[in-house]
Amino acid sequence: MVKPFTPQLVYVEPDALEYPSGKRLIKKFADMGVEIRETTSHNQIRNLPGENHFQKYRIAKSTLVIGVRRTLKFDTSKPSAEYAIPLATGCMGHCHYCYLQTTMGSKPYIRTYVNIDEIFEAAQNYMDERAPESTRFEASCTSDIVGVDHLTHHLKQAIEFFGKSKHGKLRFVTKFAHVDHLLDADHQGKTRFRFSINDDYIIKYFEPGTSRLHERIEAAVKVAEAGYPLGFIVAPIYLHDGWEEGYLEMFEKLEASLPAFARKDLTFEMIQHRFTKPAKRVIQENYPMTKLELDESKRKTKWGRYGIYKYVYQDEQQEAIKDTLGSYIKRFFPEAKIEYFT
Numbered sequence: 001m002v003k004p005f006t007p008q009l010v011y012v013e014p015d016a017l018e019y020p021s022g023k024r025l026i027k028k029f030a031d032m033g034v035e036i037r038e039t040t041s042h043n044q045i046r047n048l049p050g051e052n053h054f055q056k057y058r059i060a061k062s063t064l065v066i067g068v069r070r071t072l073k074f075d076t077s078k079p080s081a082e083y084a085i086p087l088a089t090g091c092m093g094h095c096h097y098c099y100l101q102t103t104m105g106s107k108p109y110i111r112t113y114v115n116i117d118e119i120f121e122a123a124q125n126y127m128d129e130r131a132p133e134s135t136r137f138e139a140s141c142t143s144d145i146v147g148v149d150h151l152t153h154h155l156k157q158a159i160e161f162f163g164k165s166k167h168g169k170l171r172f173v174t175k176f177a178h179v180d181h182l183l184d185a186d187h188q189g190k191t192r193f194r195f196s197i198n199d200d201y202i203i204k205y206f207e208p209g210t211s212r213l214h215e216r217i218e219a220a221v222k223v224a225e226a227g228y229p230l231g232f233i234v235a236p237i238y239l240h241d242g243w244e245e246g247y248l249e250m251f252e253k254l255e256a257s258l259p260a261f262a263r264k265d266l267t268f269e270m271i272q273h274r275f276t277k278p279a280k281r282v283i284q285e286n287y288p289m290t291k292l293e294l295d296e297s298k299r300k301t302k303w304g305r306y307g308i309y310k311y312v313y314q315d316e317q318q319e320a321i322k323d324t325l326g327s328y329i330k331r332f333f334p335e336a337k338i339e340y341f342t
């Protein structure tokens with residue numbers, strides 16, 4: 001079982017200490033005996049311990065930076081929400097195919113933003129612009145926010161902020177089971193709590209440092225019992241020998257655990273595995289022993305929104321994924337909604 005994350009090293013930006021959350025976090029880490037260093041800005045963080053790239057990368061992933069979010073302009077977040085709400089960046093997990101490896105580039109450390117009220121104010125402005133239509137915010141575009149929230153509680157604050165809002169909805173996804181502190185948040189049904197799931201083989205070989213499938217399912221049951229609307233993202237759907245059985249077992253386990261009341265308002269999102277050439281280079285550098293299949297010649301190309309080709313599965317394979325997983329969902333969760341396959 002993966003333990004809740006504790007940073008090995010904490011950096012703090014001086015102006016973060018002007019915010020209550022910054023003060024609270026520094027006290028917390030000092031009490032825990034974690035080494036705390038000051039930095040004028042996270043961009044100035046150099047000399048992370050470690051003798052080579054491999055070591056530095058791993059230490060960075062267990063380093064937490066307590067900082068202030070300067071840009072309060074939110075990115076859009078299609079297809080699952082209108083905007084990405086920035087609460088943190090980076091992740092302590094070591095999924096070989098993680099999109100953060102390319103988007104975070106040379107800064108794989110985790111950052112948490114303490115100017116949380118300013119971030120909520122910006123969110124309020126976005127909601128006001130679209131009112132009376134509702135506005136959905138995605139909190140996990142640049143991090144696995146749940147993985148760090150047992151320390152910061154910023155996500156919990158966001159859940160309660162949107163709970164009180166008139167037109168706001170929050171959603172996020174996680175591969176971590178450390179959800180206990182979120183169970184008593186006053187969510188008012190406005191947060192959709194999603195778990196990213198995969199079959200046991202894929203989690204075992206490609207998702208080190210994250211909670212195992214049965215732990216994520218146990219956490220999902222707790223979340224459903226706490227009244228949150230629930231969802232699952234099956235991602236990345238990855239074709240390996242025996243994938244049909246692997247995913248069947250995954251759905252069987254889910255079906256055996258989820259209480260009936262959690263199935264009425266349940267969503268599934270399906271995302272096939274994809275990679276880009278730059279991502280392949282980074283994956284092979286960070287996880288040189290990976291078994292991940294990254295052979296461009298076996299895939300088809302798809303033009304990506306960042307102006308770069310993605311390698312996705314061939315059409316027949318995509319059809320097989322849609323048919324097989326779609327039929328499992330219909331069989332085990334006939335009331336659930338499949339939001340998209342991409």
Ligand code: SF4
Pocket residue numbers: 090091092093094095097098099100143144175210
């Ligand atoms: Fe990346 Fe999510 Fe894995 Fe974290 S849990 S390393 S964000 S894929």
